Amino acid sequence: MKSISEISYAAARGIVEANIKHLTRVETIDIDECPGRVLAETIVARLSVPSFDRSAMDGYAVIAADTNDASRDNPKILNILGELHAGDTTTETVRRGECIKVATGAMIPYGADAVVMIENAERNGTSCKIFQPFTAATNISQAGEDIKEGETLLNQGVVLDAGKIGVLATQGLTRASVFVKPVVAIISSGEEISEPGKELKPGTIYDVNSHTIASVVQENGGVPLILGIVRDNLEQIKAKIIEGLNSDIVVISGGSSVGERDMLVNALEGWGEVFFHGVQVKPGKPTLFALVQGKPFFGMPGPPTSCLIHSLLFLGPAIRKMGGLRPKPLRTVTAKLERRVSGMEGRRQFLPVLVKGNEAVPVFKKSGTITSVAWTDGYIEIPEDSASLDKGTKVIVTLF
Amino acid sequence: MKSISEISYAAARGIVEANIKHLTRVETIDIDECPGRVLAETIVARLSVPSFDRSAMDGYAVIAADTNDASRDNPKILNILGELHAGDTTTETVRRGECIKVATGAMIPYGADAVVMIENAERNGTSCKIFQPFTAATNISQAGEDIKEGETLLNQGVVLDAGKIGVLATQGLTRASVFVKPVVAIISSGEEISEPGKELKPGTIYDVNSHTIASVVQENGGVPLILGIVRDNLEQIKAKIIEGLNSDIVVISGGSSVGERDMLVNALEGWGEVFFHGVQVKPGKPTLFALVQGKPFFGMPGPPTSCLIHSLLFLGPAIRKMGGLRPKPLRTVTAKLERRVSGMEGRRQFLPVLVKGNEAVPVFKKSGTITSVAWTDGYIEIPEDSASLDKGTKVIVTLF
Numbered sequence: 001m002k003s004i005s006e007i008s009y010a011a012a013r014g015i016v017e018a019n020i021k022h023l024t025r026v027e028t029i030d031i032d033e034c035p036g037r038v039l040a041e042t043i044v045a046r047l048s049v050p051s052f053d054r055s056a057m058d059g060y061a062v063i064a065a066d067t068n069d070a071s072r073d074n075p076k077i078l079n080i081l082g083e084l085h086a087g088d089t090t091t092e093t094v095r096r097g098e099c100i101k102v103a104t105g106a107m108i109p110y111g112a113d114a115v116v117m118i119e120n121a122e123r124n125g126t127s128c129k130i131f132q133p134f135t136a137a138t139n140i141s142q143a144g145e146d147i148k149e150g151e152t153l154l155n156q157g158v159v160l161d162a163g164k165i166g167v168l169a170t171q172g173l174t175r176a177s178v179f180v181k182p183v184v185a186i187i188s189s190g191e192e193i194s195e196p197g198k199e200l201k202p203g204t205i206y207d208v209n210s211h212t213i214a215s216v217v218q219e220n221g222g223v224p225l226i227l228g229i230v231r232d233n234l235e236q237i238k239a240k241i242i243e244g245l246n247s248d249i250v251v252i253s254g255g256s257s258v259g260e261r262d263m264l265v266n267a268l269e270g271w272g273e274v275f276f277h278g279v280q281v282k283p284g285k286p287t288l289f290a291l292v293q294g295k296p297f298f299g300m301p302g303p304p305t306s307c308l309i310h311s312l313l314f315l316g317p318a319i320r321k322m323g324g325l326r327p328k329p330l331r332t333v334t335a336k337l338e339r340r341v342s343g344m345e346g347r348r349q350f351l352p353v354l355v356k357g358n359e360a361v362p363v364f365k366k367s368g369t370i371t372s373v374a375w376t377d378g379y380i381e382i383p384e385d386s387a388s389l390d391k392g393t394k395v396i397v398t399l400f
Numbered sequence: 401m402k403s404i405s406e407i408s409y410a411a412a413r414g415i416v417e418a419n420i421k422h423l424t425r426v427e428t429i430d431i432d433e434c435p436g437r438v439l440a441e442t443i444v445a446r447l448s449v450p451s452f453d454r455s456a457m458d459g460y461a462v463i464a465a466d467t468n469d470a471s472r473d474n475p476k477i478l479n480i481l482g483e484l485h486a487g488d489t490t491t492e493t494v495r496r497g498e499c500i501k502v503a504t505g506a507m508i509p510y511g512a513d514a515v516v517m518i519e520n521a522e523r524n525g526t527s528c529k530i531f532q533p534f535t536a537a538t539n540i541s542q543a544g545e546d547i548k549e550g551e552t553l554l555n556q557g558v559v560l561d562a563g564k565i566g567v568l569a570t571q572g573l574t575r576a577s578v579f580v581k582p583v584v585a586i587i588s589s590g591e592e593i594s595e596p597g598k599e600l601k602p603g604t605i606y607d608v609n610s611h612t613i614a615s616v617v618q619e620n621g622g623v624p625l626i627l628g629i630v631r632d633n634l635e636q637i638k639a640k641i642i643e644g645l646n647s648d649i650v651v652i653s654g655g656s657s658v659g660e661r662d663m664l665v666n667a668l669e670g671w672g673e674v675f676f677h678g679v680q681v682k683p684g685k686p687t688l689f690a691l692v693q694g695k696p697f698f699g700m701p702g703p704p705t706s707c708l709i710h711s712l713l714f715l716g717p718a719i720r721k722m723g724g725l726r727p728k729p730l731r732t733v734t735a736k737l738e739r740r741v742s743g744m745e746g747r748r749q750f751l752p753v754l755v756k757g758n759e760a761v762p763v764f765k766k767s768g769t770i771t772s773v774a775w776t777d778g779y780i781e782i783p784e785d786s787a788s789l790d791k792g793t794k795v796i797v798t799l800f
Binding site: 031032034035036047049050051052054056085086087088089090105106107141145146147153154160161162163164165166167168169170171172173174190191192193194196197198199200201202203204205206207208209210211212213214215216218219224226232302304308311312329331365366368369370371373374375376400 | 431432434435436447449450451452454456485486487488489490505506507541545546547553554560561562563564565566567568569570571572573574590591592593594596597598599600601602603604605606607608609610611612613614615616618619624626632702704708711712729731765766768769770771773774775776800
């Protein structure tokens, strides 16, 4: 087992990125469950859309040549053979001197090559008068105008949204093949962690990390699988990790003391490759990334703010890549620092801030405090080489 | 029934906005199902977090006063009473001259008021030496440092994300009360519309609008309920609308011909108030908005591009308001028009474009073509008073 200790933020991101593979498992689901899913097949049109020439207007389907000499003074009189509504099928043919009344969307009858809007004709019983010439194709939506049979409609890998799902629907498809959502096994470790829903024992705190991680997983297109809490016991931890390896990614949080952190590394001994154990980031530092039996494995810091921020920074992008989603578009605002903040030589800081008007107000209690994140709007990044940022410095706030 | 015919885009948006009420129905769900949901209760802390003073480091819990005179030359020797791990409960008390070894996260034993990091002490069997003074509170996370019992943690109406779900978890909550997602009944009308999954009859097209609307509904936090296709028959339309009124919003698309559009207005006669029927927007125009038995009712244009764009413009924001979500943050890019486009006096145009490099390439086939949306990146808005926009004009593209 190769073990690299502390590395920079950029290097850690790069290593995670390089070791995550797009899952190739697919599932077939109803097209109405497809928003946000990633198409696993390439869709080629098996039907032209529309599959027939149709009228774009309520009017009369005519032979354009019949109207060549029509004028206000010398209207062309056409015999109305009948009427076609949208959805009707017809075997009738329009011949010279004839027309068929058609509704918007109705199939153009054989023989006709133009539609004269109802407003441009004057009906008189079973005939109508046309007062001007019309060229062929007037007011006709041609077969294949939207989609031509045989053309590629959607490529494998596109993210399905309303428009693309509409394209699937044009082909009469009710189901589509999409890539599965990555399943992320979530474990919390520590003797001091209690399960929610039960009375809190003295000296313990409720498990926060399982639930913040589960939320990050869902926000990035994954499916969380909370496996519960393990105690600081090598065999228990190993057994839970083995259970987790049925999923696509394993995340374990906690191990706040030095002994506990060592235990995790011991648990992984001989199973896989630890790429880093410690990232130069504040808050949080002891984040571990490994491949265990080929599966990405994250060891997240125990303190809730650190765990959540590292999950956003490392886990979220990994899930997206695995699921075939593009990186999340970051929403940012610019603001001025409300007060001076200290940098930290050699560590990149992600400092939670409130945005008040055009000011970014740093709010960070301790890495163990979930309210540092829950009650703020986003974070600012303070680079590794900044001694400090002065009050009034223009900063970019990445919104949560 | 009051019937207003064609109105401006801005007026139509305003009328919809003014007539949509935030739903007050709530449901109680697992906190891990809460990402993106709107909290329906105000959460007040029933527990301080942590609920006890705890050690922030691996070290020795001491009485700070004992270390007052400690120095390298004259270290203070303390008797080690025992050891506390995270999660342990203790009844032991530290007295002058004593200490207890504590792990990170462990409860501070009674009597002690500071923790000396393990690196700053030298253990020798059952005692340890301290070489410098420490002030009270050193390396102690105070009870209530994150959350104080009785304080308001989350207000009703906040959208739950990872941080806020973490706050729920600190309190040991497994479930939370959230506002229900608006249920949107979706109806397609028209004789020419066929259901997907069945063979296409000549002269018909598959139903696209039900599925694009269902996608818009989900993208805006609603639940779609597809009620299927109705034919151009007043009684059938009425019956389907009655079925739809069990939901929170009813949307019917189609009615492309003049006669069909009139039928919808007739169907609503005496049931409610039609606020507008026709919006000065291109593509699409005949959009109808009404309150029917108090429920918002949308009549969307039949052509797929018009229907989808109007659903994005009018239905999406309505669902968000009803569900208590803020307006969707629009993602935009600026680009230069690749070619001149014509304005349309008195109608606001939403013109689908591809973004290629820094150019916005107008791509619009016809309002009936779903590929106008599916194969583009977003749209540009051309105001009602623009005669045209020249090639090279800087435009803002709102991404789909």
